Amino acid sequence: MDKYYYLASQLPSLSFKQNSFISKQYFLEEAEKWLNKKDFDVIVNLNLDKYKIKNEKLSFLKKWLEFENKLRTEISNYRKAKSENYKFTSKIFSSSILKEKTPLQIEEFFLRLRWDFIEGMEFGHYSDLQFLLLYYLRIQILERLSLFDKEKGKEKFKELIKINENESKKDRDDKGR
Numbered sequence: 808m809d810k811y812y813y814l815a816s817q818l819p820s821l822s823f824k825q826n827s828f829i830s831k832q833y834f835l836e837e838a839e840k841w842l843n844k845k846d847f848d849v850i851v852n853l854n855l856d857k858y859k860i861k862n863e864k865l866s867f868l869k870k871w872l873e874f875e876n877k878l879r880t881e882i883s884n885y886r887k888a889k890s891e892n893y894k895f896t897s898k899i900f901s902s903s904i905l906k907e908k909t910p911l912q913i914e915e916f917f918l919r920l921r922w923d924f925i926e927g928m929e930f931g932h933y934s935d936l937q938f939l940l941l942y943y944l945r946i947q948i949l950e951r952l953s954l955f956d957k958e959k960g961k962e963k964f965k966e967l968i969k970i971n972e973n974e975s976k977k978d979r980d981d982k983g984r
Contacts, residue, residue, distance in 0.1 A: 814841040815934035817822045821945045823922045824870055824915075838939065846936050853940055855921075855947040867937045871944070874924050878917065911955055918948050 808860035821828055839847055849865070850909060853944060881897045888895030904916055913957060925941045925948075932938040 809934065810841040812934040814838060815938055815942075820944060821949065822917060823944070823948075824952055826953075828946060831946050831950060834943060834946055838943075842936075842939070844858065846939075849936070850940055850943055852865065853943055855944060855951065865936075865940075868940060871924070871941075875921070878920065882917070911960075912934065912954070915952065915955070918952060922948055 817837070819829060820836075837852060838850055842850070849868075853868075858872055858879060863869040863872060878899055881899050885895050885897060885902060900916070900920065905913055908916065922945065925944055929938060929941050931942070
């Protein structure tokens with residue numbers, strides 16, 4: 808456990824939406840140096856996008872997966888209700904958030920929900936496997952947030968519009984022949 812303490816003590820603190828943070832790759836390289844193989848394998852296999860509950864033996868990880876699964880189910884139920892024109896009330900979030908915000912703001916909102924849940928699970932865990940797993944999830948959230956670059960988004964949007972215009976023009980030309 809003293810190796811876990813050393814690893815945890817050298818990690819910088821993380822805060823939601825911070826711009827600079829350690830990469831997943833760096834974290835995994837350091838973790839591999841200090842953790843036993845079994846615990847390292849648990850960390851490597853932890854992915855923000857893998858939320859299916861299997862035979863998870865670690866209770867806090869099971870709790871995380873249950874939260875993630877419940878959140879995704881609520882989002883899915885909301886979308887279904889919206890497409891079928893009936894009212895849906897979530898137990899996790901206010902439906903008004905989804906109506907009033909942009910897709911980017913909604914995504915950030917859900918990432919913030921995840922972040923807050925993780926912070927709640929960290930209490931009392933400062934240098935054990937639970938801390939390291941939760942830290943790794945937080946890095947993944949920050950990496951996802953870092954993908955939301957307004958300028959890159961505008962460029963991509965313009966690129967997609969141009970592709971669409973070119974395809975439309977090609978279709979019109981093909982029909983005219």
